[in-house]
Amino acid sequence: MDLLQIFILAALQGLTEFLPISSSAHLILAPLVLDYADQGFAFDVAVHVGSLxxxxxxxxxxxxxxxxxxxxxxxxxxxTTPESRLGWMIIVATIPVGLFGLLMKSLIEGELRSPLVIAITTIGFGIVLLVFDKIGKHSRDEYSITWRDALIIGLFQAVAIIPGTSRSGSTMSAGLMLGLTREAASRFSFLLAIPTILMSGGLVTLELISSDASADWNSLLLGTALSFITAYLCIHYFLRFIERIGMTPFVLYRLILGVAILIFFLP
Known part of the structure; x- marks a missing residue:
């Protein structure tokens, strides 16, 4: 991998993992648009470690x-404290994605990675995000999340294993639907990313070990560092401005991206 490819893919992962615009869609589409060879399991693990x-x-x-x-x-x-309850809620919300991921792993890595699926989910779940952002009460913080709320958010996260859906976008949508403020929905989504990335990264790491693939450690370390920097900045500025700007800019981006995929990648 050359330096430009490492920079683009690592920055894409760091930015899109936490913005409600789907990291999987961008990482699948980037090699197609830029005519890059597949970056491989090892690099995927590295940039996810950076985000984590x-x-x-x-x-x-x-x-x-x-x-x-x-x-x-x-x-x-x-x-029991508000923090311990929040810990339990994060665990409950993580369970569905673990079950769905194991049951649908082969389907996710195969048929669901098509441009048509990505276009449909990018547009469809962008509209879902917009609707819940507009109708949500925006009155609760993340410490008010109940067992039922956590399960609902977890089910939304499980659906997001379909490429183009966006893990952060779907969990934020669920939080907004349940009445959380934009910042609270975002904070819970980001905290929920920790066990989720640990699980998915662990599975990919096991596949990497079993495949006996060689690794370019300089590329992996650089990808990890770049992903870390872009993800950290993304989280900071997203939380700083989300209450002010709302979800509409991200929805518009999703709609434009989905239409572009339909135009350029489908016959």
């Missing part, structure tokens, strides 16, 4: 307090 490190680093204080209080609550049910 970015979200953990950005929310390091929340991660520490949630983890600490969660483990305390395991041994003392009277030690």
């Amino acid at each position: 490190l970015a979200v953990i680093s950005y929310f390091r204080h929340e991660v520490i307090s949630i983890s600490r209080d969660f483990f305390k609550s395991l041994f003392n049910r009277y030690a």
